[in-house]
Amino acid sequence: MSEMSREDLLNVVRTIWTERDPVPDGLVARMQAAAAMAGSDLDVELMLLVERSTELVGARGSATTSYTLRFVHGDTDLLLRIAADGGESRVDGWIVPPEPMTVRAIPADGNPYAAVVSETGRFELTGLPTGLMRLRLEPHDPDRPAFATPTFEI
Amino acid sequence: MTSIHTKVGSGMWRNATGDADDTRRRDEVARPGEVWAQATAAFNQWVAGDPLGLDELVRVMTPVLWHVVRAYRLEPDAAEDVIQTTWLAMVRKSSSILEPAAVGGWLTTTARREAWRVAGAAARATPVEDEELAVHVPSQRSAESSAVEQDENNRLWAAVDALPGRCRRLLRIVAFEDRPDYASLASDLDMPIGSIGPTRGRCLAKLRVALMQAVPEGDR
Numbered sequence: 001m002s003e004m005s006r007e008d009l010l011n012v013v014r015t016i017w018t019e020r021d022p023v024p025d026g027l028v029a030r031m032q033a034a035a036a037m038a039g040s041d042l043d044v045e046l047m048l049l050v051e052r053s054t055e056l057v058g059a060r061g062s063a064t065t066s067y068t069l070r071f072v073h074g075d076t077d078l079l080l081r082i083a084a085d086g087g088e089s090r091v092d093g094w095i096v097p098p099e100p101m102t103v104r105a106i107p108a109d110g111n112p113y114a115a116v117v118s119e120t121g122r123f124e125l126t127g128l129p130t131g132l133m134r135l136r137l138e139p140h141d142p143d144r145p146a147f148a149t150p151t152f153e154i
Numbered sequence: 155m156t157s158i159h160t161k162v163g164s165g166m167w168r169n170a171t172g173d174a175d176d177t178r179r180r181d182e183v184a185r186p187g188e189v190w191a192q193a194t195a196a197f198n199q200w201v202a203g204d205p206l207g208l209d210e211l212v213r214v215m216t217p218v219l220w221h222v223v224r225a226y227r228l229e230p231d232a233a234e235d236v237i238q239t240t241w242l243a244m245v246r247k248s249s250s251i252l253e254p255a256a257v258g259g260w261l262t263t264t265a266r267r268e269a270w271r272v273a274g275a276a277a278r279a280t281p282v283e284d285e286e287l288a289v290h291v292p293s294q295r296s297a298e299s300s301a302v303e304q305d306e307n308n309r310l311w312a313a314v315d316a317l318p319g320r321c322r323r324l325l326r327i328v329a330f331e332d333r334p335d336y337a338s339l340a341s342d343l344d345m346p347i348g349s350i351g352p353t354r355g356r357c358l359a360k361l362r363v364a365l366m367q368a369v370p371e372g373d374r
Contacts, residue, residue, distance in 0.1 A: 009361055012361070013329035017326055023217045027237070032209050036209065039205065044203070106201065114253070138248060140250070146248075
C-alpha cells in the first residue's frame, strides 16, 4: 500500500474544501471592482524632468558612463545618479526633503526592483538592466499617492 | 443550532450562473506554489502600471483568501468583508511589499490577522462551535456528479470531519497557503509557536489514517 505524501494529503484537503465551501459566485468580480476603485484613487502622477547632465567618469580606467537627472513633483526633489557599465546599471538616488518611501525601478521589459529610502533620503538600486526605465515612488504615508518619473534611457 | 449550516448553504449559491464558475472552481485547486507565482507576476504587472495586473492578482488570490478566512469560522458576509479589507490594504500599502515574490504571503497574513480580529469580536458576541462548520454541506457540484463520485466525496468529507476542529482549521489554512508564517499562525490559532509544526504533522497523520479507513485502497 503506497502511503499518501504530505502534498497528496494537502491536495485532498484543498479539493474537499473547494467542493464543500466554494468561493461564492461573484466574489472575485466584487473584489476586482473594489480593488480597482481603490487603485484608481491612486493614479500615478508624473514627475517633471528639470535637469540632465552627462559626464564620462574615467576613474581607475573603467569605462563607466554616468549622468545625473533631476525630477520634481510638488515639494519633492529627486536627484538620480545613473551609472552603466556593460549590460548592468545602478541608480543612486536622493529625495529632498527625505520621506519614507519605497522606490521601484521598472524596466521596459523585466521585473521591477525595489528599494526603501533611508532616513537621509538616499536609496540605491543595483544590478539593473540597461535600456528604458522609469521609477515609481510610493510614499509610506497611505494618504500620499504614488508618483513616477517619465521613462528615461540608461 | 442550525443557523450557520443554513446560512452557509444558502449564501453559497446566490447568483449561481454556471459554466464560468465551474472553470474557476477547478482553477482554485491549483497548488499554492503555482498560485503564488501567478500572483507575483500579476503584482509586477500592476506596479509597472498595468491595471490588468491588479485584476489578475485579485482573480488568483481571492479563492485562497476565501479558504484561509473561512477557516476562522466566519460567516460568508463577514468573510467577504475581511477579504475586501485585505485588498484595500494591499492597494493602499503596496509600498510595504518590497519583494514581489512575497505578495501571496503578505495577502494571506493580512487576511488572517483581520479574520482573527473579526472572529474574536464575533466569538465574544455569539460563540460558534467547531462542529457546526463540520456538518455536511451539500454542494451543487455534488448534486451533478455521479453517484460514485458522490460516494467518494462523502467518504473523504467524513474523514476530514472526523478530525478535531483545530486540525481541520490548521490543515485548511496550510493546504491553501504556500509556506505560512508559523509565528502569526500560532498567535492566530492560539497555539504555542513551537507546536504548529508538530501539530500539523499529527493532523496530517490523523487524516492519512482516516482516509485509509474511509476509502478502499483501489479508489485511492
